[in-house]
Amino acid sequence: MLRRTLTALVLCLAAAGAAAQTLPLPDTLIDLRSDAGETLLHDSEATAAFTPLVSNFITQKTQSYCGVASMVMVLNALQLPAPVVPEYDPYRTFTQDNLLDAASEAIRPQATILERGMTLDQLGAILDLHAIAKVDHAEDTTLEDFRDKARAALSTDGQFVIVNYLRSAIGQEKFGHISPLGAYDADTDRFLILDVSRYKYPPVWVEASVLFAAMNTPDSDNDNRSRGFVRVRPRSD
Amino acid sequence: MLRRTLTALVLCLAAAGAAAQTLPLPDTLIDLRSDAGETLLHDSEATAAFTPLVSNFITQKTQSYCGVASMVMVLNALQLPAPVVPEYDPYRTFTQDNLLDAASEAIRPQATILERGMTLDQLGAILDLHAIAKVDHAEDTTLEDFRDKARAALSTDGQFVIVNYLRSAIGQEKFGHISPLGAYDADTDRFLILDVSRYKYPPVWVEASVLFAAMNTPDSDNDNRSRGFVRVRPRSD
Secondary structure: OHHHHHHHHHHHHHHHHHHOOOOOOOOOOEEOOOHHHHHHHHHOOEOOOHHHHHOOOOOOOOOOOHHHHHHHHHHHHOOOOOOEOHHHOOOEOOOOOOOOOHHHHHHOOHHHHHHHOOOHHHHHHHHOOOOEEEEEEHHHOOHHHHHHHHHHHHOOOOOEEEEEEEHHHHOOOOOEEEEEEEEEEOOOOEEEEOOOOOOOOOOEEEEHHHHHHHHOOEEHHHOOEEOEEEEEEOOOO | OHHHHHHHHHHHHHHHHHHOOOOOOOOOOEEOOOHHHHHHHHHOOEOOOHHHHHOOOOOOOOOOOHHHHHHHHHHHHOOOOOOEOHHHOOOEOOOOOOOOOHHHHHHOOHHHHHHHOOOHHHHHHHHOOOOEEEEEEHHHOOHHHHHHHHHHHHOOOOOEEEEEEEHHHHOOOOOEEEEEEEEEEOOOOEEEEOOOOOOOOOOEEEEHHHHHHHHOOEEHHHOOEEOEEEEEEOOOO
């Protein structure tokens, strides 16, 4: 049985390697690049975040930098005044090399982020240095509340949502992860995750209930508080 | 008069700096992130390239790497077998650090690309190492032919178009540039440029005739042959 499973796994990985660079998706997730995924995007109403975010879509720089990459996307999508980048002088932009500073160091040292990423609360606290960030732990709220808040934000220009969830709970490999949401489709009750580990997975449409359950999981790095989501908007809003 | 122009320029730059990190656009270009830009995307028929490309949208690594960044986007969008990336092990993807190799070095040395980018012909030749790449110089063709070929490619899964044009001819700062096309809208006869210098400009919708004129400009680095476009598709196609 184990051998058969391993054989299937190897075949599966081989097929994925031949056809694509990203891992195969479970049937429950819809690849944005598929016909079904494009139709959802076309028919979705809550898409205010989509073009600002995909215009600033990046790949996390290391396998622990999902939180940093997600913040960089949102801060650039907000068009906030950004730091200087020597290579781009005189132009400015947030990057995964210039976002972290003395203030973020006090929240979560860069060395620790490089080692094992960051928690939902640290994500919110670092974002709050640049914008207004509201953290909701899934365990403190409900699916309905998450859906309402996220849909409202994704329907409003200049508002963004970043989710912190357990990958294995949505059928992906494997641990805690952070990425921005790109849109919501009411007919199918699915959110679009703009996954920043682009070497591993494409953007996917996931059912709200599945995503909420994946956020409602304990994070051992955060005193077993549950994961959740952060809403971000500019201070001047 | 000069002083008034300079004052206006300074005010303009100051306003841009306060409100956004990218440079202001001329009225002739439509920002993808604007309501008008999003409507064009929604109404466009030739969008097969859009989700694969924005799923792999990147920022050029240096101010001369527009060609390298454009190639990386297209090769990842094609889901071709990619090189190993140490930071992402065991996952693989094309990056601006692993695309150039001994074969590309014989076409255009990396040191020269870092100094002053690459020509249309070199872009086509390096792409041809990985896929089937067809180069058209604008001076050898017509607006109608460009429109037909680019629209056909952008309507077909697994086909992509990269354009090489003079920025100043479309009202941007300033020199020769390279970026992939993301879509075509027939009603307004506009192409979407997914500009890889994202620290400088957002994706823009440009009229086909304006883009063609900007491609039909001599490149002093290429014996004054005109700029143009490259169509890319996988070998197995």
